[in-house]
Amino acid sequence: MSNFARVRPIGRRRDGRPIYPIKGGSPTLTEQRDEVMRLLQDENYDGDVAELLQRAERIAGEIELAQQREARLRHLRGLTPPGDPDPNPGQRQQPGNQPDNGIPDPVSAAEAFVRSEALRAFRERGLRGESGAVEFRAAPAGTVTTTTQPQQNTRVPGIIPQNPDFPLLVASLLDRQTSDGTTLEYMRDTSGPQSTWNKAAVVAEGADKPKSGPFTFDLISTSLKTVAHWVPITRQAADDNGQLMGYINGRLTYGLEYKMDREILTGNGTTEMQGILTTPGIGTYQPGSGSTDPKLITVRKAKTQGELALYPPTAVVMNPMDWQDIELDEDANGQFRVIANVTDPGAPTRLWGLVVVTTVAMTAGTALLGGFRTGATLWERQGITILMTDSHADYFTANTLVVLAERRANVAVHTPAAFVKITFAALP
Known part of the structure; x- marks a missing residue:
């Protein structure tokens, strides 16, 4: 037996050949999502369907967590702590009581x-x-x-x-x-x-419609x-x-x-x-x-x-x-x-x-x-x-x-x- 650990494929191409992760890296969430979507749509897929569904649930959960993290990051960037004399340039400025334009827009x-x-x-x-x-x-x-x-x-x-x-x-x-x-x-x-x-109007059976x-x-x-x-x-x-x-x-x-x-x-x-x-x-x-x-x-x-x-x-x-x-x-x-x-x-x-x-x-x-x-x-x-x-x-x-x-x-x-x-x- 080889002394090297066997690398598991992350999916298969349409011709059946396995897809292996790039050496030194790992597939992104987008790549994993696209691969699982392709397999779910493949009517001829003969692999373990239960395992595929588990992968789909796991990837969906990781994407949702990533979205929540990004949303929280955007929210924090838009906040200026009281008394902060030099807010981060990436934050939204709060110039006193300057009026806004009356349109509900997150960035004016x-x-x-x-x-x-x-x-x-x-x-x-x-x-x-x-x-x-x-x-x-x-x-x-x-x-x-x-x-x-x-x-x-x-x-x-x-x-x-x-x-x-x-x-x-x-x-x-x-x-x-x-x-x-x-x-x-x-x-x-x-x-x-x-x-x-x-x-x-209500029409009797067999009668002409208005x-x-x-x-x-x-x-x-x-x-x-x-x-x-x-x-x-x-x-x-x-x-x-x-x-x-x-x-x-x-x-x-x-x-x-x-x-x-x-x-x-x-x-x-x-x-x-x-x-x-x-x-x-x-x-x-x-x-x-x-x-x-x-x-x-x-x-x-x-x-x-x-x-x-x-x-x-x-x-x-x-x-x-x-x-x-x-x-x-x-x-x-x-x-x-x-x-x-x-x-x-x-x-x-x-x-x-x-x-x-x-x-x-x-x-x-x-x-x-x-x-x-x-x-x-x-x-x-x-x-x-x-x-x-x-x-x-x-x-x-x-x-x-x-x-x-x-x-x-x-x-x-x-x-x-x-x-x-x-x-x-x-x-x-």
């Missing part, structure tokens, strides 16, 4: 920008007296090709809670998708409320619109990550979100994004002539109209002045009709089961109610792009830089009947 555009290789190189060039620019593009959430049916994002029931530093945005109510091109084409359903075309319809669609072709703005920042402030993130998150990023909210509501659809309120075919509700219905009652009746159209509303957008009238509305006994949580401003705001979004982008005296995810989709070409440069004629000699933020997007209002525009009666 500002954080990614200040940690980018492009910004580090830009700062090094500045130390050598060289001018230039730095650009950072946030990666899109996913890719949709023209050869496949656009896939829906994973949807979590309800509305994701937002940072209380900033109000909930209208854009957060919509279904959001990513586009690869610059032209957006979609079919807009102009058939009207479902109650007008849905002829489904035909639903008529259905009408318009092909809408538009382009993605660029929303952008910039601010000046001193070179000293740009060298401080905390101040730089404050500029990007607190001014640039949120400014883009606010403008996009206004475009989603009232964009003209030609030189601007497509606004829901400017889309033909949306429903309307206004109290009758001489009506004294308070705004609280008006919203409830408009909700019924949306439900009768068979597109259940999920949210209502209104001007802060109108929401103030609703919250401060009193009955004959001086009691508030709406029970508001005045001690917790971060609590979700709801009315008749609807999420309430208040924004000055909505004209006072009007509101928009609807099934937002059912009726419209926000298509985005890319995430927020951040650019910074010292190549500005008026600012170069003043040691001042320019930071610019932009994004490209548009709204496809594919089901106008899912929305109802409300016009409140004038207060006495």
Whole structure:
């Protein structure tokens, strides 16, 4: 017998020849997983199936442990102990009370920008007296090709809670998708409320089945619109990550979100994004002539109209002045009709089961109610792009830089009947 220990094969090739581990090393978890998967899928495998299943369980357990270890490592990297004057560069910075952009994202555009290789190189060039620019593009959430049916994002029931530093945005109510091109084409359903075309009925055996319809669609072709703005920042402030993130998150990023909210509501659809309120075919509700219905009652009746159209509303957008009238509305006994949580401003705001979004982008005296995810989709070409440069004629000699933020997007209002525009009666 040989004095050398026999090396066990880690698997077999399709022709039956054994696979031995590389000398001096061992197969990785990925290699082991792939080999076991191949054997499990092999209908002609004649080895010990019980032993193969045990190997599969062992490898699965080791992979899960490795994933848990990696997740814990990422979590620890994102924590800064109290009083630590010099956090590890790999950790997420916590610059005081700098506001974030109101979007639930584990790494904001500002954080990614200040940690980018492009910004580090830009700062090094500045130390050598060289001018230039730095650009950072946030990666899109996913890719949709023209050869496949656009896939829906994973949807979590309800509305994701937002940072209380900033109000909930209208854009957060919509279904959001990513586009690869610059032209957006979609079919807009102009058939009207479902109650007008849905002829489904119980049919007796042998009887003719009813035909639903008529259905009408318009092909809408538009382009993605660029929303952008910039601010000046001193070179000293740009060298401080905390101040730089404050500029990007607190001014640039949120400014883009606010403008996009206004475009989603009232964009003209030609030189601007497509606004829901400017889309033909949306429903309307206004109290009758001489009506004294308070705004609280008006919203409830408009909700019924949306439900009768068979597109259940999920949210209502209104001007802060109108929401103030609703919250401060009193009955004959001086009691508030709406029970508001005045001690917790971060609590979700709801009315008749609807999420309430208040924004000055909505004209006072009007509101928009609807099934937002059912009726419209926000298509985005890319995430927020951040650019910074010292190549500005008026600012170069003043040691001042320019930071610019932009994004490209548009709204496809594919089901106008899912929305109802409300016009409140004038207060006495």
